[in-house]
Amino acid sequence: MPTPPRLALETSLYADDLAAAEQFYGDVLGLDVMLRTEGNHITFRCGPGVVHVFDPAASRDRTSLPAHGAEGPVHVAFGVPTDQLAAWRRHFNRHDVAVEDTTQWGDGQRSLYVRDPAGNSVELVSSTLWSTTARAERLRRVRPVLDLDTAESRPVEQFQNETLRPILKLLNPTILRLVAERLARYGVGFAAMDRVDQRDRLRNLMKEDGRLKRTLLGMVVGHLTQDELDAYLAHKDEVRRRTVPMLLARAQDQIDDIVERVRTQAEGA
Known part of the structure; x- marks a missing residue:
């Protein structure tokens, strides 16, 4: 068989208000916009991969590529250094973004949860949580x-x-x-x-x-x-x-x- 995938290259979220999504993921989370298609989606760079935010109605009605969409909030997690989570909490407070929950995992690893404007659950988590990526x-x-x-x-x-x-x-x-x-x-x-x-x-x-x-x-x-x-x-x-x-x-x-x-x-x- 071919070599198994090594990277989840694209993550797709859905939001009716793309402008509000761009403000959150761009201005609050600090991700760079790579591509913006009016009324369809916005693509942000995140490390070696990208995060797409689609208008769900537009992505379901598309014909040029396989249609997709989701009903209700979905979840995404971004890896950050553990020692930056307290700074992220203060950053969210300055932007009036409520911290919904925090969780303590093993070995000092932690998570912090907020909601984006579309109601999606956004987690900032210790980047070593899953230990999925060896140095090589x-x-x-x-x-x-x-x-x-x-x-x-x-x-x-x-x-x-x-x-x-x-x-x-x-x-x-x-x-x-x-x-x-x-x-x-x-x-x-x-x-x-x-x-x-x-x-x-x-x-x-x-x-x-x-x-x-x-x-x-x-x-x-x-x-x-x-x-x-x-x-x-x-x-x-x-x-x-x-x-x-x-x-x-x-x-x-x-x-x-x-x-x-x-x-x-x-x-x-």
């Missing part, structure tokens, strides 16, 4: 999925394509920022160079700047699971030889972004 699973969950056939690859090539490439894609904004910061500090005049010289400067930076290489490699290692770390240590020299050119290629492919970051840092200095 959390690390894999946030990585981009790359559709690469590695069945015939050697072990190091498998590691490169199945592990390194997704991690580097995940870390892309951080990689670009660190490279740009290093160039802004030591690459005098980088933004004003022509493209050939910029590429040469990037190549020299990745080859000669030991501190930058150690920082970037350290970030990658920090995103490895225990099994992946074992594989890395077994082939450390070869993995490093492969990783640095991959970092350089990623930076050179996005050189316009790096130039803009360097220019912005120079202007703000």
Whole structure:
């Protein structure tokens, strides 16, 4: 059978008043709106997943996708650090949102319950309550999925394509920022160079700047699971030889972004 699902990617709630729902989930809970379809639904980002709030009448009458809906209030729980629950209670009080109940679970874990404007039960609960997500699973969950056939690859090539490439894609904004910061500090005049010289400067930076290489490699290692770390240590020299050119290629492919970051840092200095 295929790999079992690892993540409940979408959670759907229902509310007749989408504007009131947006105010609660956006302004009170602080979730970012990703998508808004007038009269139909609002989508909020929540960690690696999303929360949809649908107008129940519109979602039942839809024809382009399977119809769905619910009668009466439903329940949703958001994981938060336990030590933040008292602050959430004060936050709800400031927004005139009544705390309906609190519950003490085992090992110091707790829940706090409120109602959204549609009457749905909204729980804020210690994020470790179910202990459903081990570190390895959390690390894999946030990585981009790359559709690469590695069945015939050697072990190091498998590691490169199945592990390194997704991690580097995940870390892309951080990689670009660190490279740009290093160039802004030591690459005098980088933004004003022509493209050939910029590429040469990037190549020299990745080859000669030991501190930058150690920082970037350290970030990658920090995103490895225990099994992946074992594989890395077994082939450390070869993995490093492969990783640095991959970092350089990623930076050179996005050189316009790096130039803009360097220019912005120079202007703000």
